[in-house]
Amino acid sequence: MKRHGGALLSSIRIDRSSDRRFSVQLYMALRELLLSGAFNIGDRMPATRTLALEIGVSRTTVIDAIDRLVSEGLLESRVGAGTFVSKTLAAQIRLSDSAQGVDGHIATPRLSRMTERTSRAFTTRSPLPHKSAPFITALPALDAFPMAQWARLSARHWRKARDQIAGYGEPFGFARLRSSIAQQLNAARGIKCDPEQIFIVNGAQHAFATIGLMLVNPGEAIWFENPGAVGARNAFLACDARLVPVDIDAEGFRVEDALKKQPDFRLAFVTPSHQQPLGLVMSLARRLALLQAAKDADAMIVEDDYDGEFYYGEQPPPTLKSIDTQERVIYVGTFSKSLFPSLRLGYILSPISWMKVSLRPMSGPCGRSTRSATMRLWIPQTG
Ligand SMILES: Cc1ncc(COP(=O)(O)O)c(C=O)c1O
Structure with a gap:
């Protein structure tokens, strides 16, 4: 009443x-x-x-x-x-x-197959947020991060060039950031590349999902490290790829085993500089074998260099990309370890042969043309 x-x-x-x-x-x-x-x-x-x-x-x-x-x-x-x-x-x-179900009917969303699959995969992860702890593999030392310096630098940069940092920016990421990444890859990771090859994304996992969607058709095989990185696995599962587990030994990824299991593959996912989670460095022989296998199958390799900025000794382990003469390696970097993961900032280094196609005019998010200059869409070269 x-x-x-x-x-x-x-x-x-x-x-x-x-x-x-x-x-x-x-x-x-x-x-x-x-x-x-x-x-x-x-x-x-x-x-x-x-x-x-x-x-x-x-x-x-x-x-x-x-x-x-x-x-x-x-x-x-x-x-x-x-x-x-x-x-x-x-x-x-x-x-x-x-x-609220007063009439006994609560609508439950009818999920797409992709969402069904990924929600199942993602619930198998450990609870978040992960806490910093000795020997934890997924987190940098957050307590050691120079937060005061970061805050000072952030404040300084937020004050200038407002339309550049707050407006709708370049579709592939802030140009100066892309240039700096290209320079750093050249100086520290032995990778010669052009800023135009760098595409800024929301962390490495976003990169894997994007690459999977671009290159892999449902059911196609991805060679995947076993044991391997859960986040990458989930991103590729979301694309309906078929993951082929490939064992790791003291030299890293067992290319021979992979060839026996599934010679016809579309993509291989590896962490050659610091295998996640075992910490091994992939031997040169295995790297060359992997590049050869990719060439033979006309496949691509995703190199996840998630913490290549950290190493013991004088020289960091070399990247697979630095010996990739065939442009078979898509290199993925992240700032989740060198800075912090909540930043959600990473990048894809695309093979140079992937052409940029001009398209104009193009509308911005408000339906207006965002700029008069030509914008490029990133798509792989065909034919
Ligand atoms: C193997 C591997 N790659 C990449 C990442 C970083 O992922 P993201 O950049 O999405 O934070 C992690 C995080 O733990 C990882 O273990």
């Missing part, structure tokens, strides 16, 4: 210690009452002056809250007559009732 709305209104309490504005608190309380069906459609609301006195707030606060409810269509204001519970509220109450 409905209680009289007036009695309910006097039950509204404003939390004076809250950071939330009084008008917002009042709006939320009134909205909840309205949506719970506490009022009859067409009921007249008390005058704002009466409400203000009853609840103990200013009249302006009440007017603010009422105005919001009127603009949402839950209340109706009639000039000279007052404010009334709107007819459209009945429909809203019916909708929210059925969403």
